[in-house]
Amino acid sequence: MAVDFDRDGILQSVIRLLDLHVCGSLGGEIMPEDANPQLDKGSAMNHLYFTLPMSLNYQRNSYALWKSALASYCDTDTQKVFSPKIVKAMDIATLGPLLTRHKVALQPNKQPVIWQTLCASFADLFDGDIRNLFAHCGYSAASVKRFLFGT
Numbered sequence: 001m002a003v004d005f006d007r008d009g010i011l012q013s014v015i016r017l018l019d020l021h022v023c024g025s026l027g028g029e030i031m032p033e034d035a036n037p038q039l040d041k042g043s044a045m046n047h048l049y050f051t052l053p054m055s056l057n058y059q060r061n062s063y064a065l066w067k068s069a070l071a072s073y074c075d076t077d078t079q080k081v082f083s084p085k086i087v088k089a090m091d092i093a094t095l096g097p098l099l100t101r102h103k104v105a106l107q108p109n110k111q112p113v114i115w116q117t118l119c120a121s122f123a124d125l126f127d128g129d130i131r132n133l134f135a136h137c138g139y140s141a142a143s144v145k146r147f148l149f150g151t
Helices: 007-022 044-056 060-075 082-090 092-101 110-126 130-138 139-151
Strands: none
Touching: 044 060, 044 110, 044 130, 060 092, 082 110, 092 110, 110 130, 130 139
16 A cells, blocks of 8 residues: 655655754753763663663653763762662662662662663673663564563
8 A cells, every 4th residue: 555645745844843943942952861971872881871761761750860860870889770780689678779869769669679670681681781682683673672572
């Protein structure tokens, strides 16, 4: 089945969006995740830094979440929460305060369990490196989704 596109209409919409962006009508150019420690983009830690906090992003302000993630990463006492093998070996009584210190976790009982479960999966299945999940799934978002949801 062929889909007809109104190319001129699409082009006019794109031009209008660009105009709105240039005049600032679409909001700021700083994204919540721009609050990051500027890790090497290809590094395992960079991938973990951008993945783990999203597991706790339940109806909360994204700017606040990423500010908290950055504070936790920059704090030498809490930085270890981004290392799946270390987190897997922790008990929840230790992990909870580390995640709540800078408010990465807002729910002190439920969210540390979520974080630790995710870290244990990364540690057990992918040697603590989420990039191995992507490689395992052929760098396909659809394959990652099928793997994660067992479909």
